[in-house]
Amino acid sequence: MGEGSVQQAHVHAPPEGFIRKYVFSLDHKVIGKQYFALALVAVFTGMILSWLMRIHMVWPNTKFPGLELLSKVGAPGGIMTPEYYLSLLTMHGTLMVFFVLTNAPFAAFGNYFLPIQIGAEDMAFPRFNMMSFWTTFLAWFVLMLAFVIPDGPPIAGWTEYAPLSAVGKDAGPGMAWGASLWGLSIAIFCIASLLGALNFIATTLDLRAKGMTLMRMPICTWAWFITSCIALLAFAVLLPACILLILDRHAGTSFFIPGGLVISDRLQPHSGGSPLLWQHLFWFFGHPEVYIAILPSIGIVSHILINSMRKPLLSSKVIIYSMMSIGFLSYMVWGHHMFLSGMNPMSALAFSFPTLTITIPATVMTLIWLGSLYGANIQINSASLFALGFISMFVAGGVSGFFLAQPAIDIYLHATYFVVGHFHMVMGVASLFGVFAATYFWFPKMTGRFMNEGLGKLHFWITFVGTYCIFMPFHYLGLIGNVRRYQSFVDDYMAPYIPLHKFITISALITGAAQLIFLYNLIYSRFKGKLAPDNPWNATSLEWSIPSPPPWNNFGGKHPVVYHDPYQYGVKGSKGDFVMQDSPEQVIVSGD
Amino acid sequence: MGKLFAVALVIIALVSAYPILMNKYPLPEDISTHGHQIDEQLHDTMIEAGIAFVGAQLVLAFFLFSYSGRKPGSRLKSFPGGAKVLVMFAFVIVGLEVLALGVVGQKAWATVYFTPPKADALEIQAQAEQFAFYFRYPGPDGKFGSIHPDKIDEGNQNYFGLDLANDVEARDDIVSGELVVPVNREIHMFLHGKDVGHSFYVRELRIQQDFVPGLDLSVHFTPTKIGRYEIVCTQLCGLGHYNMKAYLNVMSLTDFEKWLKDQSAQ
Numbered sequence: 001m002g003e004g005s006v007q008q009a010h011v012h013a014p015p016e017g018f019i020r021k022y023v024f025s026l027d028h029k030v031i032g033k034q035y036f037a038l039a040l041v042a043v044f045t046g047m048i049l050s051w052l053m054r055i056h057m058v059w060p061n062t063k064f065p066g067l068e069l070l071s072k073v074g075a076p077g078g079i080m081t082p083e084y085y086l087s088l089l090t091m092h093g094t095l096m097v098f099f100v101l102t103n104a105p106f107a108a109f110g111n112y113f114l115p116i117q118i119g120a121e122d123m124a125f126p127r128f129n130m131m132s133f134w135t136t137f138l139a140w141f142v143l144m145l146a147f148v149i150p151d152g153p154p155i156a157g158w159t160e161y162a163p164l165s166a167v168g169k170d171a172g173p174g175m176a177w178g179a180s181l182w183g184l185s186i187a188i189f190c191i192a193s194l195l196g197a198l199n200f201i202a203t204t205l206d207l208r209a210k211g212m213t214l215m216r217m218p219i220c221t222w223a224w225f226i227t228s229c230i231a232l233l234a235f236a237v238l239l240p241a242c243i244l245l246i247l248d249r250h251a252g253t254s255f256f257i258p259g260g261l262v263i264s265d266r267l268q269p270h271s272g273g274s275p276l277l278w279q280h281l282f283w284f285f286g287h288p289e290v291y292i293a294i295l296p297s298i299g300i301v302s303h304i305l306i307n308s309m310r311k312p313l314l315s316s317k318v319i320i321y322s323m324m325s326i327g328f329l330s331y332m333v334w335g336h337h338m339f340l341s342g343m344n345p346m347s348a349l350a351f352s353f354p355t356l357t358i359t360i361p362a363t364v365m366t367l368i369w370l371g372s373l374y375g376a377n378i379q380i381n382s383a384s385l386f387a388l389g390f391i392s393m394f395v396a397g398g399v400s401g402f403f404l405a406q407p408a409i410d411i412y413l414h415a416t417y418f419v420v421g422h423f424h425m426v427m428g429v430a431s432l433f434g435v436f437a438a439t440y441f442w443f444p445k446m447t448g449r450f451m452n453e454g455l456g457k458l459h460f461w462i463t464f465v466g467t468y469c470i471f472m473p474f475h476y477l478g479l480i481g482n483v484r485r486y487q488s489f490v491d492d493y494m495a496p497y498i499p500l501h502k503f504i505t506i507s508a509l510i511t512g513a514a515q516l517i518f519l520y521n522l523i524y525s526r527f528k529g530k531l532a533p534d535n536p537w538n539a540t541s542l543e544w545s546i547p548s549p550p551p552w553n554n555f556g557g558k559h560p561v562v563y564h565d566p567y568q569y570g571v572k573g574s575k576g577d578f579v580m581q582d583s584p585e586q587v588i589v590s591g592d
Numbered sequence: 593m594g595k596l597f598a599v600a601l602v603i604i605a606l607v608s609a610y611p612i613l614m615n616k617y618p619l620p621e622d623i624s625t626h627g628h629q630i631d632e633q634l635h636d637t638m639i640e641a642g643i644a645f646v647g648a649q650l651v652l653a654f655f656l657f658s659y660s661g662r663k664p665g666s667r668l669k670s671f672p673g674g675a676k677v678l679v680m681f682a683f684v685i686v687g688l689e690v691l692a693l694g695v696v697g698q699k700a701w702a703t704v705y706f707t708p709p710k711a712d713a714l715e716i717q718a719q720a721e722q723f724a725f726y727f728r729y730p731g732p733d734g735k736f737g738s739i740h741p742d743k744i745d746e747g748n749q750n751y752f753g754l755d756l757a758n759d760v761e762a763r764d765d766i767v768s769g770e771l772v773v774p775v776n777r778e779i780h781m782f783l784h785g786k787d788v789g790h791s792f793y794v795r796e797l798r799i800q801q802d803f804v805p806g807l808d809l810s811v812h813f814t815p816t817k818i819g820r821y822e823i824v825c826t827q828l829c830g831l832g833h834y835n836m837k838a839y840l841n842v843m844s845l846t847d848f849e850k851w852l853k854d855q856s857a858q
Contacts, residue, residue, distance in 0.1 A: 367681065368675060380660050406701075412800065483826050
C-alpha cells in the first residue's frame with residue numbers, strides 16, 4: 001500500500017466565540033458530538049413512538065395524556081386512531097433509519113474519531129463538514145414539521161411506496177403536506193450525507209499521517225471509509241428518487257404513477273409511470289443502507305474487542321476484506337426486497353444468489369471474532385459487554401436473513417413479523433450495540449471522564465435480555481403468518497397470539513426505560529464522572545496518544561508519525577502489554 | 593461478570609430455540625399442491641439456521657466463560673490453525689449451503705412461477721382497492737368484459753368499471769366480495785390494482801403476490817381442502833390497511849357450480 005500520504009494544511013484557526021465553538025463549529029469533534037446529540041434526540045423520539053404503537057396495538061383504547069396536543073385529529077381524546085398509528089410508524093422508521101442508524105455509528109463517531117485515528121488535524125473540508133451537519137439538522141427539522149401541520153405525518157411507511165406516496169391528499173390523511181415534507185426531508189438528508197461521505201473519503205485518502213499506510217488504519221477507520229463509499233453511491237440514487245417523487249406530487253409529472261388509477265373516487269390525472277421504478281430506486285439505496293448502518297458498528301466492535309481481549313484479531317485484514325465484499329455485494333441484492341413485487345420472477349434468482357452469498361463474508365467475520373476470543377484475556381466492562389453482545393445479536397439477526405434470501409420462503413414470510421424481527425435485530429439493535437460500545441469506550445476520550453460502570457452494566461443487562469424478549473418472538477409470530485403494519489388484530493386468527501404481543505409490549509417498555517439509565521449516565525458522567533487518564537484502556541491507536549478531551553487541533557500542532565499497525569497487543573512494551581502506534585519502540589512479541 | 597454473561601447466552605440460545613423445537617408456533621395448515629415444497633425448504637433452512645444460531649451462541653459463551661476474568665498477564669493463546677482454517681470453513685460449509693439453497697432450493701419458486709397454469713384452469717380476476725378485494729368470474733361466455741376506470745361507480749356496485757350498456761362480454765361477469773373456488777381445481781388468478789399497491793396473501797395457500805397498479809399480474813394455485821380461509825392485504829395501502837380482508841371459500845365442485853349458478857341468476 002506504500003507510505004501514508006503526508007497531510008496538507010487543511011487547518012483552520014482556533015475557534016473563537018460561542019457560535020464558532022459550539023454552533024457553527026468547523027471542528028470535526030464538535031460536529032461529531034452534534035451528530036451524536038441529534039441522533040440521541042431522534043432515537044428517544046423514535047423509541048417513544050414505538051412505545052405508543054406497541055401500547056395501542058395491544059390495548060387499543062388506551063388514552064395517552066398529551067397525545068391530543070400533538071394531533072387533535074390523530075388522537076381525539078388522547079386515543080390513537082388507526083391512521084395515526086401509521087403516521088407514527090412512518091416517523092419511527094424514518095427517524096431510526098436515517099437520523100439514528102446513519103447518524104450515530106457513521107456520522108457521529110466517524111466524524112469525531114476518523115481524523116484523529118489517521119493523525120489528521122481535521123477533516124479535509126471542515127466547512128463542508130459543518131454544512132453536512134447543519135443540512136442534516138435541517139432535514140430533521142423539516143421531518144419534524146410533519147408532526148405539527150394539521151394533516152399530520154404521512155402514513156405510507158418509511159419506504160413510501162408509490163403510488164400511495166405520489167398522488168397527494170387523495171391517498172389518505174398525512175399524504176398531502178406530510179408526505180411532501182417527508183420527501184423534502186429525505187432529499188435534504190441525501191445532500192447532507194453525500195457531502196459527509198465525500199469528506200470522509202477525501203480525509204482518509206489525503207490526510208493520513210506519516211507512516212499511516214492504508215493497512216495501518218484501525219478497523220473502524222476502514223469501516224467508516226468503506227461506509228462512505230457505499231453512502232456516496234446509495235444516497236446519490238435516493239436523492240433523484242425523492243426529487244421525482246416531489247415532482248409527481250407537485251408538478252404533475254407521472255414518474256411513479258400509471259394511468260387509470262381511481263383513488264378516493266377520483267380518476268387520477270396521471271399516466272405512464274411505474275410504481276416499480278420507485279421500488280427499484282428506493283431499494284437500490286435501501287439495501288446498501290443496511291450496511292451503512294451496520295458496517296461502522298462492525299468496525300467499532302472489532303476495534304473495542306481487540307482492546308478488551310488484549311490481543312489482535314486472528315486477522316484484521318480478513319475483516320477489512322469481508323467488509324469490502326459486503327459493500328460490493330450490497331449493490332447486487334436490492335431486488336430481494338421485491339421478490340413478490342411483480343417483476344420478472346426470473347430476476348428473483350439473480351437477486352437471491354448474491355444475497356445468500358453475503359452470508360459468506362458475514363460468517364467469516366463472525367468466525368474471526370469467535371476464533372480470536374480463544375485464548376484471550378477478556379476484560380469485562382460496559383464497552384466490551386456491548387461489543388460481545390453485538391456478536392450475539394449479529395448472529396441472531398443474521399441467520400433469519402438466510403430464510404428471507406430464498407424467494408420461495410419469502411412467499412410465505414414476506415411482510416410478516418419475521419421480517420420485522422430480522423431487520424430490527426441485525427440492522428437496528430446490533431448497530432446500536434456498536435454505538436453503545438463506542439459511547440462507553442470513547443466517552444473518557446471525548447470528555448476526560450469515565451461513564452459510571454455500574455449503571456453501564458445495568459443498562460447492558462436490561463437491554464440485552466430485553467431486546468431478545470422483544471425481537472425473538474417477532475420471528476415466531478412471522479412463522480404463524482402475523483402480518484406487519486397492522487394497528488390491531490381484529491380477526492380470530494390472531495387472537496390466540498395477543499398475549500405474546502402483550503409480552504413484547506411490556507418488554508419494549510422495560511427495555512426502553514433502561515435507555516433512560518444510559519441517558520442519565522451520559523449526562524451525569526459528563527459533569528460528575530470519575531476523571532479519566534489520557535489512555536485509560538491501555539489502547540494503541542492514535543486517539544489515545546493525545547489529551548482527553550483532545551485540543552481543538554487534535555495533536556497540538558504536532559504531526560504524529562506512525563510506526564506500527566494499530567493492534568500491537570499482547571507484546572512486551574515499555575508501558576505494559578501493548579505498544580502504541582506512534583511509539584518508535586521495537587515490538588517484542590510475548591513468549592507464546 | 594463474563595462468566596455470568598456466558599451462562600445468560602446459553603439460556604437465551606436455548607430459550608430462543610425451544611419454541612421452534614417444540615413446534616409452538618406451527619405454520620398454518622397447507623391447503624395447496626405446491627405449499628409442501630415451501631414448507632420443506634423452510635424446515636431445512638430452520639435446521640441449518642438453528643444450528644448456526646445455537647452453535648455460535650454456545651461457542652461465544654464457552655470462550656467467554658473460559659477466557660474472561662483471567663489473572664492479569666495470563667498467557668495468551670492463538671486459535672489452532674489461525675484465520676485460514678476459519679475462512680476456509682466458512683467458504684466451504686456456507687458456500688455449499690449457499691449453492692444448495694441458491695440452486696436446488698429454487699425448485700419451489702419455479703413450481704409457483706415458472707410452471708404455466710393448465711389450459712383448463714379456472715380464470716378469476718381479483719381487484720384490490722382501498723380497502724377491499726373484489727373477485728370477478730367471466731360468466732358463461734368465458735370472457736371478461738373490459739375495465740373502464742372512468743366508469744367505476746362504487747355506489748352502484750360497479751367496482752371494476754364495466755360498460756354494461758355497450759360491452760356484451762361484461763354483462764354476464766359475476767362479481768363477488770368472496771373468493772369462491774372449487775376444491776382440487778387449478779385457479780389462474782389475474783391481479784388488477786385499482787388505486788395503490790396492495791397484496792394478496794393467503795397463509796394456508798402459501799401464496800403472496802403484490803397488486804401493482806398499472807401492471808396486471810397473475811398467479812396460479814390449486815386449493816386442496818374445503819374450508820374458509822382469510823385473505824389479507826400485506827402491502828401498506830392507507831388508513832384501513834389493517835382491516836383489508838376477504839375470504840377464500842373452497843367448496844366441493846357441486847357446491848361451487850350451484851354458487852355460480854345462483855350468482856348468475858342475480
